[in-house]
Amino acid sequence: MSDVFITEAEIEPTGSGPLDGVTVAVKDNISTDGVRTTCGSAMLADYVPPYDATVVERLTEAGATVVGKTNMDEFGMGTTTETSAFGPTENPTAPGRVPGGSSGGSAAAVAAGEVDLALGSDTGGSVRCPAAFCGVVGIKPTYGLVSRYGLVAYANSLEQIGPLAPTVEAAAGALDVMAGVDDRDATTREPPTEASYADAADGDVEGLTVGVATELLEGADEGVRECFEDALEELREQGATTETVSLPSVETAVQAYYVIAMSEASSNLARFDGVRYGPATETDGDWNDAFAAVREEGFGEEVKRRVLLGTYALSAGYHDKYYEQAQDARAWVKQDFDSAFEDVDVLASPTMPVPPFELGESLDDPLQMYLADANTVPVNLANLPAISVPAGETAEGPVGLQLVGPAFGEETLVRAGSALA
Amino acid sequence: MTADDGDDGAADVDDEEVRHVASLARVDLEEAEVERFAAQFADILEYFEALEEVPDVDADAELTNVMRPDEVREGLTQEEALRNAPETEDGYFVGPRVS
Numbered sequence: 001m002s003d004v005f006i007t008e009a010e011i012e013p014t015g016s017g018p019l020d021g022v023t024v025a026v027k028d029n030i031s032t033d034g035v036r037t038t039c040g041s042a043m044l045a046d047y048v049p050p051y052d053a054t055v056v057e058r059l060t061e062a063g064a065t066v067v068g069k070t071n072m073d074e075f076g077m078g079t080t081t082e083t084s085a086f087g088p089t090e091n092p093t094a095p096g097r098v099p100g101g102s103s104g105g106s107a108a109a110v111a112a113g114e115v116d117l118a119l120g121s122d123t124g125g126s127v128r129c130p131a132a133f134c135g136v137v138g139i140k141p142t143y144g145l146v147s148r149y150g151l152v153a154y155a156n157s158l159e160q161i162g163p164l165a166p167t168v169e170a171a172a173g174a175l176d177v178m179a180g181v182d183d184r185d186a187t188t189r190e191p192p193t194e195a196s197y198a199d200a201a202d203g204d205v206e207g208l209t210v211g212v213a214t215e216l217l218e219g220a221d222e223g224v225r226e227c228f229e230d231a232l233e234e235l236r237e238q239g240a241t242t243e244t245v246s247l248p249s250v251e252t253a254v255q256a257y258y259v260i261a262m263s264e265a266s267s268n269l270a271r272f273d274g275v276r277y278g279p280a281t282e283t284d285g286d287w288n289d290a291f292a293a294v295r296e297e298g299f300g301e302e303v304k305r306r307v308l309l310g311t312y313a314l315s316a317g318y319h320d321k322y323y324e325q326a327q328d329a330r331a332w333v334k335q336d337f338d339s340a341f342e343d344v345d346v347l348a349s350p351t352m353p354v355p356p357f358e359l360g361e362s363l364d365d366p367l368q369m370y371l372a373d374a375n376t377v378p379v380n381l382a383n384l385p386a387i388s389v390p391a392g393e394t395a396e397g398p399v400g401l402q403l404v405g406p407a408f409g410e411e412t413l414v415r416a417g418s419a420l421a
Numbered sequence: 422m423t424a425d426d427g428d429d430g431a432a433d434v435d436d437e438e439v440r441h442v443a444s445l446a447r448v449d450l451e452e453a454e455v456e457r458f459a460a461q462f463a464d465i466l467e468y469f470e471a472l473e474e475v476p477d478v479d480a481d482a483e484l485t486n487v488m489r490p491d492e493v494r495e496g497l498t499q500e501e502a503l504r505n506a507p508e509t510e511d512g513y514f515v516g517p518r519v520s
Contacts, residue, residue, distance in 0.1 A: 050501035186487040255469050266446060273447075275516045280507035283517065288447060290517030296449035304448055305458065308439070309465065311446040325472040331480035367464050 003089045004070055004109040009035045011056070011066035018173060018198075020063035025109040025118040028069040029076060030161065031150035032056055039152050040072040040084035040102075043298030047277045053150020054182045055119060055161050062177040067115060070105030074300045075269065076123055076154040078102050079369050080362060081130070083302040088359055093135050094397030097356040100133030102126040103164065107134040110164050117174050121151055123159040124257050125351075125376025128388035131164055132351035132400025135390045137171045137421055138164045140376075142408050143383035144189045146175075147182035155264035158257070158380040168389060168418040172197035175410065192408045200411045201418035206239035208416055210403075211344030213247045216375045220353040223394030228350045231391035231401045231420055235348075238419050245344060249329070249336035250378045256329035257377035258370055259313050259322045265303075266310030272298060305366060334382040341406040346416050349375045351388040351400030379404050387413045389421040434462045 006028045013020070026032060029039040031049035033056075038044045056066065073083040081104025082088045091099040092112035099108040103120025107130030110118050120127040122140040131138025139162045146161050153159075163174035175197045181188045191197075212232065217225065232242050272278055274294030281297055283290045299307070313322035340347060354372060362369045379386045384404055391401035401420065405413045439458045443450050450458070499512055508515040 047505050050497055050504060183489060252471050252475055255472050256475075258465075259469060259472070270447075274507060275514050276502075277505040278507065285517075287517040287519050291447040292444070292449040295447055296451075299448065301454065304443075304450070304454070305461065307446050307448060308442045308458065309462065312442045312462075312466075315442070315445060322469060322472070325475060328478060329472055329475045331478040332475055335478055335480060366461055367468060370465075 002112070002114065003087065004105040004112065004114060005068035006038055006040065006071050006086050006105070007036050007069040009066065009068055011035060011060060013060050013063045013065055015061040015063060017062035017177070019059060019177060022064045022117055023067050023115045024059055024064045025068050025070045025106055025115040026056060026066050027072050027103050027106050027118070027120050029072060029121060029152045030056060030119055031152070032066065032069065035069060037069065037152070038086070040074040040086060041298065041300065041303070042085040043272050043278050045085070045279070049150070051150065054147035054184060055178050056150065058177050059174070064117070068109070070103070070109055070118065072105055073102035074303050075152070075265070076102040076121060076126055077265070077302045077306050079125070079129055079372050080357060081105060082359070082363055083300055085300055090359065091134060091356050091397060094133070094356045097358055097397055098133065100130035100352070100356060104130045106164050107131050107136055107138065110134070110136045110166060116165070117170060118164040119161055120164055121159055121161050122380065123155050124261060124380050125373050127162040127164060128351050128376050128386060128400065128402060129373070131388040133356040133398060135393070135398030136164055136166055137168050137390070137417065138162060138388045139171050139175055139410070139413070140379060140386045141175065141179065141410060142385040144187045145191060145385070145408065145410070146178050147185040147188050149182055149184040153268045155261040156268070157264060158261060168387070168414055168421050169198055169201035172201050172414045193411065195411065197410055197414050200414040202415060203238070203419040205235055205416055205419045208240040208346065209344045210235060210240050210242045210416070211245040211340055211347045212242055213245050213250070213347055213349055215247050215250045216349035219374060220350050221355060223396070224350045224353060224355060224399050227392035227394065227399035228401060232348065235416070235419060240416070242348070243344065245340050245347070247336045247340060247378070249332040250374070252329045253333050253378040253381055254370060254374050256326040256333070257373070257381055259326035260330065262306045262310035263313050263323050264310070266307045266314060269303070269307055274298070302366070330381045333378050337378070337382045337384060337404070345405070345412055347404040349402050351375060351402040355394045355396035355399065375402060383407060385410050385413055387417045389417045391420065434459050434466065
């Protein structure tokens with residue numbers, strides 16, 4: 001079995017529509033009725049959901065066939081897909097290297113041509129990072145555009161389900177099917193226009209103003225920077241203008257993101273106690289001992305690290321210091337992006353400041369791994385939409401260009417992104 | 422390390438503190454994990470110190486209540502709800518003893 005899937009399956013279409021004949025890979029934290037959904041964790045190795053996520057329902061109603069559940073960092077916690085309890089996935093376009101994460105299996109499945117389309121989830125870059133590392137397109141929708149019903153929660157206030165595909169048009173077509181109000185997710189909203197996102201993939205960037213944030217270029221590897229500059233030149237040749245902007249708030253975005261995501265995770269993952277699901281364990285002690293034993297057995301090291309740090313950040317005496325300050329930093333990021341969009345239509349940066357890591361390279365130093373998310377996490381903090389499109393390759397592997405738009409500005413992102421892919 | 426020792430930062434995390442947080446979170450740790458986490462948490466918490474420098478922002482969240490009629494609708498059957506439990510008895514989950 002290929003290393004992109006944790007479970008291969010065949011979920012037949014329930015209807016007919018724009019996705020007739022399309023094969024889809026679904027990240028293994030998105031619930032599929034009757035098909036095991038592990039979240040890349042030993043804790044859920046045998047968990048079989050009794051219902052479908054709304055996005056799965058919508059894709060199969062539109063004619064798609066789901067062919068498998070893809071590998072991922074455990075509960076979405078990672079940037080390489082190496083924290084999966086089911087082993088790593090190799091990057092099909094950069095041998096010996098990671099596919100990015102946490103939706104690494106989904107991006108690899110698309111890049112290897114095993115499926116036409118894939119679903120990922122993006123809490124701090126988990127659709128865009130693997131899209132960039134595997135040389136495919138990934139969209140992180142505006143918070144509230146796509147239902148999270150049936151997505152196993154990691155950090156609810158940050159995450160969205162998003163499509164990955166070989167082209168912007170195909171990803172936009174999937175978004176057309178997925179987007180819109182769902183009464184089982186009260187944070188959902190209707191898309192702002194009746195127009196189809198796929199129709200916006202006309203590559204027309206004449207007159208588009210692209211802002212380039214200096215803070216998101218500073219840490220970039222030289223090879224990545226060259227690819228990024230070439231992609232900007234391509235946009236200018238097609239009629240776009242570029243201008244430099246400043247986003248000082250992004251300097252504390254990674255800190256804010258990790259405090260908030262870990263805090264939410266510590267609460268969300270409290271449900272994994274071995275009673276309603278999870279491995280059976282034998283202990284002689286009381287419920288505290290039993291829960292602690294099953295959580296030691298079921299969780300991998302990165303999940304424990306985040307649950308513990310989140311518990312710490314929310315504990316008495318530290319709540320104001322970490323969690324409250326992180327919320328202020330989040331509000332600052334949002335304000336900063338909002339005011340940038342008064343002058344520019346979209347913001348551009350490299351999706352990842354580095355090319356794909358070698359397998360095993362980043363496992364020892366969690367803080368180094370967190371820093372690689374510098375360009376993607378501000379988007380989740382600000383609830384904004386973003387797209388990653390292929391922008392060339394370095395000797396180490398593919399490079400992605402990230403475009404960020406104002407809230408519910410997916411149409412503009414699709415139009416601009418389709419000028420490149 | 423205490424909540425208000427902002428001066429010397431959070432760079433000091435000992436094994437005992439890691440064990441305390443682990444017990445709050447109901448996660449058993451191996452001794453080697455405790456030691457690794459103590460060193461890593463010191464680095465990560467020190468990095469989080471930068472949040473001290475964030476300016477005050479005047480931001481109003483745009484929030485709207487989303488309501489729906491409180492009507493009974495179909496949910497999971499008892500069988501479906503119990504399907505993934507490692508142990509059940511007479512239609513209930515079996516949990517560990519409470520004391």
